[in-house]
Each structure stands twice: as structure tokens, then as C-alpha cells.
Amino acid sequence: MDPKYEPLFTPWKVGNVTIKNRVVMLPMEGTNMIQWEAKTGVVKGIDRFYEDRRSENVGLFIPGLIPLISIIGKKWVYRHPEVFRKVRPIIDGIHSSGAKVFFQISAGSGRSMLLPPILKPFIKKGVLKTLASPVLASKWWWSAPDPDEPNVWDPSVKMDHFTDKMIEKFIYAFGQTALRCKEIGCDGVEIHAVHEGYLLDQFAMPYTNHRTDQYGGSLENRLRFACDIVKEIKKVCGADFPVSVRYSVRSMTRGFNEGAVPGEEFTEVGRSLEESEKAIRILEDAGYDMFNCDNGTYDAWFWAHPPVYAPLNMNLKDVEHIKKFTSKPVVCAGRMQPDAAAESIAAGRIDAMGVGRQLLCDPEYITKIKEGRLDDVRPCIACHGACLTFFGLNGKGTDIDPMHVEMGRCVLNPWTNNETKYSKEPAKHPKHIAVIGGGIGGMETAIQAALRGHRVDLYEKTDRLGGVFNAAAAMSFKEKDKELLHWYQKQLEKSGAAVHMNTEITDLDALDADVIVIATGAHARTLPIPGAEKAVTAVDFLDGKAEVGDRVVIIGGGLTGCEIAYELALQGKHPSVVEMTPYLVGARGICMANSSMLRELLRFHKVPAYLSATVEAITDEGVVLNTPEGKKVVPADSVILSVGYTPDTRFAAEKERKGGKPVYFVGDCDKVGSLKTVVRQAYELIQTVSYR
Numbered sequence: 001m002d003p004k005y006e007p008l009f010t011p012w013k014v015g016n017v018t019i020k021n022r023v024v025m026l027p028m029e030g031t032n033m034i035q036w037e038a039k040t041g042v043v044k045g046i047d048r049f050y051e052d053r054r055s056e057n058v059g060l061f062i063p064g065l066i067p068l069i070s071i072i073g074k075k076w077v078y079r080h081p082e083v084f085r086k087v088r089p090i091i092d093g094i095h096s097s098g099a100k101v102f103f104q105i106s107a108g109s110g111r112s113m114l115l116p117p118i119l120k121p122f123i124k125k126g127v128l129k130t131l132a133s134p135v136l137a138s139k140w141w142w143s144a145p146d147p148d149e150p151n152v153w154d155p156s157v158k159m160d161h162f163t164d165k166m167i168e169k170f171i172y173a174f175g176q177t178a179l180r181c182k183e184i185g186c187d188g189v190e191i192h193a194v195h196e197g198y199l200l201d202q203f204a205m206p207y208t209n210h211r212t213d214q215y216g217g218s219l220e221n222r223l224r225f226a227c228d229i230v231k232e233i234k235k236v237c238g239a240d241f242p243v244s245v246r247y248s249v250r251s252m253t254r255g256f257n258e259g260a261v262p263g264e265e266f267t268e269v270g271r272s273l274e275e276s277e278k279a280i281r282i283l284e285d286a287g288y289d290m291f292n293c294d295n296g297t298y299d300a301w302f303w304a305h306p307p308v309y310a311p312l313n314m315n316l317k318d319v320e321h322i323k324k325f326t327s328k329p330v331v332c333a334g335r336m337q338p339d340a341a342a343e344s345i346a347a348g349r350i351d352a353m354g355v356g357r358q359l360l361c362d363p364e365y366i367t368k369i370k371e372g373r374l375d376d377v378r379p380c381i382a383c384h385g386a387c388l389t390f391f392g393l394n395g396k397g398t399d400i401d402p403m404h405v406e407m408g409r410c411v412l413n414p415w416t417n418n419e420t421k422y423s424k425e426p427a428k429h430p431k432h433i434a435v436i437g438g439g440i441g442g443m444e445t446a447i448q449a450a451l452r453g454h455r456v457d458l459y460e461k462t463d464r465l466g467g468v469f470n471a472a473a474a475m476s477f478k479e480k481d482k483e484l485l486h487w488y489q490k491q492l493e494k495s496g497a498a499v500h501m502n503t504e505i506t507d508l509d510a511l512d513a514d515v516i517v518i519a520t521g522a523h524a525r526t527l528p529i530p531g532a533e534k535a536v537t538a539v540d541f542l543d544g545k546a547e548v549g550d551r552v553v554i555i556g557g558g559l560t561g562c563e564i565a566y567e568l569a570l571q572g573k574h575p576s577v578v579e580m581t582p583y584l585v586g587a588r589g590i591c592m593a594n595s596s597m598l599r600e601l602l603r604f605h606k607v608p609a610y611l612s613a614t615v616e617a618i619t620d621e622g623v624v625l626n627t628p629e630g631k632k633v634v635p636a637d638s639v640i641l642s643v644g645y646t647p648d649t650r651f652a653a654e655k656e657r658k659g660g661k662p663v664y665f666v667g668d669c670d671k672v673g674s675l676k677t678v679v680r681q682a683y684e685l686i687q688t689v690s691y692r
Helices: 003-009 046-051 081-085 088-096 120-125 128-132 164-183 199-204 224-237 273-286 298-304 316-323 338-346 357-361 365-370 440-451 479-495 538-542 559-570 592-604 652-656 675-691
Strands: 012-014 017-019 023-025 100-106 188-192 243-248 253-255 290-294 330-332 352-355 432-436 455-459 498-500 515-518 522-524 551-555 574-578 614-618 622-627 630-635 638-641 645-647 663-665
Touching (some): 046 088, 100 164, 188 224, 273 316, 440 479, 522 538, 551 622
Parallel strands (some): 188 243, 330 352, 455 498, 515 663, 551 574, 551 638
Antiparallel strands (some): 622 630
16 A cells, blocks of 8 residues: 555544544435335345445445435334334444444435425426325425525425424434434434535525524524434433534535635625634534535535536545534545545544545445555546436526436446346356447447456557547546546456457458447537538547637537536636527536536636527638527637537448347447446446346
């Protein structure tokens, strides 16, 4: 092990509980231990999820979040100890590795609740109580400190009032739920309280709490709910039973559905750093034993769930600062890197490193650090494509499609939370598989096939692996994407697959293989408009094949177009974006944390956006637009087309092949999709070929 990482592997204490190292696996949505929607009360396959990680040098596991009352079924979980008992074997398994377990308990989402926008049509028709009420949890799940508080996902939906009577019942339920956790062997609990703009945090912040009773007004009153909870737990479970609190040091919030970006000067409407210094002392005095920290609210969601545009270790400075105001241990999360965490721990500025998505992406992450195998770490690229996909076309949830909500999985590691669906056993009948195309889809197919015992030949017509992902990874803020390309190339080499570079395949019948996989990707689209030849494609620009001037118009306000605009702004240029729809970054399946941060960054860098606009022509003067306000010419030194891709159809006729070698298509050559669709398609293809 590199000596610089040694501080990560030293013991520490939370209350009277000794934890073997400074690595904390944070709660990841979708991995709930207690879930009434499952017939058994325990999520299917969750034992396999923790089995993969419990012996990989994590010191403390915090599974969560566990609701006090189920969303479906309207049941208080503490009244059903039999559900908790079913989890005991998982806790015992974690303990067998020397790790500790704190269950995270939640009061709910309040104005951050997703259900009200989804149920909006029923609410309008007045059928919620008669039809939905017997199935769905009581409206406690979408009550907030103030009546008529706007919902995060759809501000036109107003929340209900959380009454004093409800507060009393919730405080009691927290104590009883913590007791159930203690009875099954949990070493402590964590309260999802003063964090991320959930219900208890809404009580704590001035812009969401305007109450005039004992739970509103002063800071002490706004924190009373969270303080009464820990006091109740200590009364029921004993003073020595550790209680952690999930804590946002700063809200980083400019207003409702308005987040601040790194480096921005703004007026904080939530919890400022100065108020946080006082709040953490109040919470410590109430009885909390640990502060599990980051920043943000649902209005500034990207601070708590930092996407690719967020700096590495983005919350570390604030968490180091707040530790000065408490004697209790402090954990820091937010794209934490092991070298920065180890240095801060050694200096006593924080006590432990919180890790979430990286352990979904690579369960062996900490073991690989300890063993000096960092090149073997599959890097999390902060895409949120499967671990936390919430979205709305305008970033405020007004076009929510629940079918595109996905949690607790991983774009790059389809095995995660699919452990009962897939297999890693050797193939029943190993085959010779030829893969045409060395992009992500081709490399993933080749690696997975070789790992299961197939003989693999991969053919790439150029001198570079990675395909179009090389362009996607080229931007300055895509350091983890670059690491991913390196990881794929190394794993491909280790897999034993034969790689043939500068080899173009034109005749499939000439291949000596049992199975052929086509993974040749897609081509950039152009526009059939006058002057289109004056523009360059996004891929050519990102690949360094075309330079641009100072004033750059990007045609296409999707993910890639807006990322290019941000990259150009970072370079000091003056980009603008043209989008035919009313929304920037409006594609389905993009997490709101990612899309909202990218839009906020474009706002911060003053990048003009012309929405609901179509391009009439590209001239020497600029881009001629038809906008809702009429015709407009946007001056441009250069124009970049980012209007999507079309599949490579060279082998499209093979889809109709009858007889002979089976031919499969993976990735964009089949249907243009995303990184998630191509990796999952490759993974599932090899499952089919190996075990059918």
C-alpha cells in the first residue's frame, strides 16, 4: 500500500463503538433494507449486494434510507419487528468481516416528495382519497413545515401542513424504530435529518420554515424537531447507543429551485456557513455522536449528488471548517478522492471518508487502494445514469415519467443490484466470438465474454480504442472519463481477448467465429440547411480535428451541446446555444442533478440560450434563426453542430440473416442510446450467449 493512504486504514470511534478504518459506505437509494413493497419485507438480492462489499475493507456501512412509515401500505415499520428480524443475517455477515453497521432512518421528503407531481391528475379529479388512499401512505409523506409550500419537482403542487401532533408521533416512531435496529444488532443509527432539504431539513432552514410555534423562528426552534429525535432515541436505546446525523454544512441555495455553483457569490436563503457553526453545536449538545457531512438541498441538488461538472472533493473545505466547531467525529462526502481524504484525516481536519457511488461502480474499490491496484479501479464517472436518475424536461419535474426513475444501480457495472438476475459463472458452452468495433460497447462485450471463458477476437478499424467516447472524455472536467478509457483498455488486455487494431472487417462470412457481434457505433448528424458546410461537428471539435474562434454558436442544446458550451466558457470564449425545444438538456434519462448543474453553470458563465428556435441558415456573418420573437442573426466566428447521431448501417442487412453464424448488434449501431444502454446491452448479450 502506498504510505499516503495509510491514514484511511486506522481505527476511530463513534461514541463507544470502535470502527476498524476511516471508510464509510454511505446510504445509496435503491438499497433499502426494509421495504414493504417486497413480499418478504427485504429487498430481493440485497444480501448479495452486501456480500460483495462486506469483506472489501469498508469500516462502517450505513444502509438506507429506512422510512418511518411505508410509502405503500401505510404501515409504521416499528410495529413490525418481524421485518427487521429478516435483516439480521445480513448484519451478522457484515459483522463477520469486522465492519460496523448504522441503519439510516428518515422522516420522509416533505416538499421533495416525488409522488405529488405523479399523482397530480388524480388530485385534480378529486379521486386521490377514494382510490389512492387505501394503497398509498397517508399525506404525511408530502406534508411540509409550512402549508402551501411548493413541491420541488412541480412547484404548482402545494404541500400540506405538518402538524404538532404529527411531530409528536414521528419523534416517538424514531425512538421505536431505532430500538428495532438495536434489537437486530445494529451498532448505531443515523438520522437523515439536517440534510439535503428533506423534511427535517425543511424545518431547520429559514426559507422553508415560517412557523411561529415552538418549531419555527429562532435557530434553536427550527432545530428542535431534530434535537427531540436524538433525545428520544437516547431515552429508548440508552445514552451509549451511537446516533449519527446526516448534515448539510451549507444549503448552497439561492431560492426555490435555484442552486449556486462552485465559486459563486450569492445570498444564501438556507443554512449559511455562519449559522451552521451554531447549528452543529446545538445538535451536538442534543446528543448526536457523529456528523455525516456534505452540502446542498433539493433546490441545489448537485451539491449532495455531485455530477461530472462538480470538482473532486467539492465539499471538503466546508466540512473541514465545520469540524472546528464540534468535538464529535465528522465524515466528508462528495466526490471524495482517497489521497485528499487521507491527507485531511492525517491532519485531523476530518475523521473519515464517505463513499457512495464508487462502491456501486466497483465493490472492491477500497481493497484495491489497500493493495496498490489503483489502475484496476473501475472509476465512477459521476453520470447518475442508473444510481439516481430523477429528471424533468425543464429540470423542475413538470414532465416526470416514473418509468425513467432508476436508483441504486450503476451504468458501468450492471451487476450492482442485479445480483439475482445475472451470473458470473463460466459459460456452459464456450464459443469463439468475433467483436467488430472497439468502442465502449465492443470492449465491454469482449471483456465480459472473455471473463466467462469464450475465445474472443476484437477488430478495430482505427489505431485507437474507445470510439466516440474519446470525444466525450476530451473536455477538461472529464478526468474520470479519461480514467475509464484507461481502465477499459487495461481490462481488455488482462482479459486475454485478442485485439486487432487497424483492421476493418467488410465480409462477416470470412470471419472464423461461432458468434459475431457488431458494435460499430454511429455517425454525427448534419443539418440540411444552407451553409451547413461552414459548421464542424461536435465530435470533430472534441477530437481536436477542428479549431474554433471566440464567438461560437452551438446548434443543439442537449447534453453534449451544453457541455461544449461550458467547456468553451471555461476557455474564456463566448459560446451561445441554439435549441429547438423549450428546454436545455431535456432528454429523458438524465439525472436532474446533472442537468440542473449544467444549466446553472451556463447561467453563471452568462452563456446565451436561444430556445424554441430553428436554424434557417449559416452565413459568414453568423447563424440565422427563427425564434418566437422573429428572425434573428447570432454573430459567430465558428459554428458547432451537436444534433445527435445516426446508426452505422454498414451491416444493417445482417439483421435479416437467416441461418449461418448468429449476428448480434450492440450499442449505437443498433439504436442510438446512452452509455447505460450500450454497457447494459453488451452485458446482457453475453449473459444470453453464455447461459441459454
